[in-house]
Amino acid sequence: MKLLPVALALFYRQLPGNVLEVWTQVREDDGPYHGLLEFPGGKIEPGEEPVMGAVREVQEEVGIEVDPKLGRFMGIYTNPLPNKTILLNVFLFPDQPSLIGRGQWLKVENPDLSRPFTGQIPSPNHQIIDDLYHALYDRAHE
Numbered sequence: 001m002k003l004l005p006v007a008l009a010l011f012y013r014q015l016p017g018n019v020l021e022v023w024t025q026v027r028e029d030d031g032p033y034h035g036l037l038e039f040p041g042g043k044i045e046p047g048e049e050p051v052m053g054a055v056r057e058v059q060e061e062v063g064i065e066v067d068p069k070l071g072r073f074m075g076i077y078t079n080p081l082p083n084k085t086i087l088l089n090v091f092l093f094p095d096q097p098s099l100i101g102r103g104q105w106l107k108v109e110n111p112d113l114s115r116p117f118t119g120q121i122p123s124p125n126h127q128i129i130d131d132l133y134h135a136l137y138d139r140a141h142e
């Protein structure tokens with residue numbers, strides 16, 4: 001089984017009323033993810049620090065510079081495909097002023113969390129978004 005490490009940059013912001021917003025962009029290329037709203041990201045190059053992969057993809061895809069020191073490792077999520085398993089290394093980044101006018105913010109609220117975006121986002125992203133929401137707002141875990 002082939003393992004393919006990918007780095008994702010998840011820009012997020014918290015709004016009053018336990019609202020989370022996550023920043024996404026439309027995937028333009030052909031293939032199974034065409035037209036979906038996704039986080040900037042892509043394959044980690046050999047020898048590359050995962051967070052640097054996230055920063056590089058943000059530069060390439062969004063056209064903005066972000067400081068790798070701002071990236072916080074959230075976890076690794078798997079996307080099992082028939083011929084390979086994608087390992088999504090997710091890094092959290094705070095909202096950046098340079099994002100203004102680019103992409104779109106998805107509003108995540110209780111009780112549905114990411115469910116309203118079914119079919120609009122890659123399937124592994126549901127777990128990522130829902131986990132982030134719970135980590136930010138579930139007091140029970142503290």
Ligand SMILES: Nc1nc2c([nH]c(=O)n2[C@H]2C[C@H](O)[C@@H](COP(=O)(O)OP(=O)(O)OP(=O)(O)O)O2)c(=O)[nH]1
Nearest residue numbers: 006008033038039040041042043079086122124125
């Ligand atoms: N960019 C991105 N990829 C995601 C997300 N969720 C998710 O499952 N994926 C999957 C889709 C792809 O199988 C893989 C990313 O690979 P990619 O094809 O974008 O990587 P890349 O930019 O380096 O590829 P390429 O242009 O060189 O072909 O991760 C997401 O939110 N953003």
